[in-house]
Amino acid sequence: MTYYSRVIGTGGYLPEKVLTNEEISKTVDTSDSWIYERTGIKSRHIAGADETASSMAEIAARQAIEMAQIDPETIDLIIVATGTPDRVYPSTGCLLQKRLGVKHAVAFDVQAACSGSIFGLSIADQYIKSGAAKTVLVVGSEVCSRIIDWTDRTTCILFGDGAGAILLTASEQQGILSTHIHSDGEYEELLYCPTSTEQQAGYISMRGNEVFKVAVNTLGRIVDETLEANDLNQSHVDWLVPHQANSRIIAATAKKLKLSMDQVIMTLEDQGNTSSASVLLAFNEGVRDGRIQRGQVVLLEAFGAGFTWGSALIKY
Numbered sequence: 635m636t637y638y639s640r641v642i643g644t645g646g647y648l649p650e651k652v653l654t655n656e657e658i659s660k661t662v663d664t665s666d667s668w669i670y671e672r673t674g675i676k677s678r679h680i681a682g683a684d685e686t687a688s689s690m691a692e693i694a695a696r697q698a699i700e701m702a703q704i705d706p707e708t709i710d711l712i713i714v715a716t717g718t719p720d721r722v723y724p725s726t727g728c729l730l731q732k733r734l735g736v737k738h739a740v741a742f743d744v745q746a747a748c749s750g751s752i753f754g755l756s757i758a759d760q761y762i763k764s765g766a767a768k769t770v771l772v773v774g775s776e777v778c779s780r781i782i783d784w785t786d787r788t789t790c791i792l793f794g795d796g797a798g799a800i801l802l803t804a805s806e807q808q809g810i811l812s813t814h815i816h817s818d819g820e821y822e823e824l825l826y827c828p829t830s831t832e833q834q835a836g837y838i839s840m841r842g843n844e845v846f847k848v849a850v851n852t853l854g855r856i857v858d859e860t861l862e863a864n865d866l867n868q869s870h871v872d873w874l875v876p877h878q879a880n881s882r883i884i885a886a887t888a889k890k891l892k893l894s895m896d897q898v899i900m901t902l903e904d905q906g907n908t909s910s911a912s913v914l915l916a917f918n919e920g921v922r923d924g925r926i927q928r929g930q931v932v933l934l935e936a937f938g939a940g941f942t943w944g945s946a947l948i949k950y
């Protein structure tokens with residue numbers, strides 16, 4: 635018997651502190667109008683000094699568990715996607731396991747930059763379909779603010795902090811219809827963040843305009859790949875839940891899917907780019923405010939450093 639991975643819970647957390655474009659314009663040479671027109675971002679959340687990827691992940695995960703109304707002890711796999719782990723090791727997955735007190739789960743991290751949650755969903759789906767796991771928690775959690783050079787106007791305007799969570803369980807009912815993930819390490823120099831063991835400080839470096847062009851083309855291709863694999867066309871997709879990097883990139887993907895922007899879950903304006911957390915934060919928002927309904931088909935997609943990119947088609 636092959637099981638589907640069915641979504642039974644979602645959660646999200648955003649730190650209390652909000653940093654607006656106006657505030658950033660006081661410290662670097664930029665403006666609210668430039669940032670909003672080029673990116674669609676107005677403000678972002680910034681983690682407090684005592685917050686970490688695992689502390690934010692815990693809040694998002696507990697919300698997902700509460701929505702699913704399951705005993706946390708039944709979770710047998712925890713996957714955390716993060717590029718800003720609490721420590722090099724133990725993994726943030728293990729730290730989250732400890733926080734949740736889920737003794738019997740296997741826990742590990744996935745590092746695929748902004749595509750991390752999609753990679754996490756893909757791994758979770760393979761485990762569930764193969765019968766290796768029954769209930770899987772996937773979390774994307776990021777404190778991007780700690781790997782940003784706040785004097786670099788080309789990157790400091792883009793990113794924010796937060797965590798998104800999704801809980802999946804094996805079901806005979808449809809859930810994840812397919813996942814598609816890809817990598818191309820050739821693009822390292824366009825978008826990277828050195829580790830603290832390298833000579834440079836550990837800040838994000840991005841050639842934004844070049845990344846932008848590859849992202850638009852690549853996300854267009856992943857839409858085709860996903861629909862073809864399921865023998866579906868654009869009209870079958872009810873919602874697009876994209877990685878929130880730039881409103882112009884998102885609009886291009888929506889156009890490719892012939893979706894109006896009303897069918898796109900957008901969180902960018904007041905969250906910025908939360909890297910691996912962004913897709914799960916947006917999915918959680920769409921579920922909790924009632925836009926995404928049971929039985930609807932939702933396309934999640936992301937693109938990030940590596941390059942990495944991927945999609946998950948979910949019948950919610």
Ligand code: UT7
Pocket residue numbers: 663664665668669672673748787788791841842843844845846849879880883907909937938939
């Ligand atoms: O999440 C992972 C994947 N990441 C992405 O997908 C990000 C993709 N890239 C982007 O979203 C866009 O490329 C950016 C928003 C980062 C930049 O927008 P752009 O339209 O590609 O601008 P640009 O880099 O071509 O820069 C245009 C001009 C430059 O000035 P000159 O050379 O034309 O005189 C920049 O120096 O804008 C200047 N500029 C700024 N001006 C005011 C760059 N950053 C700023 C700023 N404020 N913050």
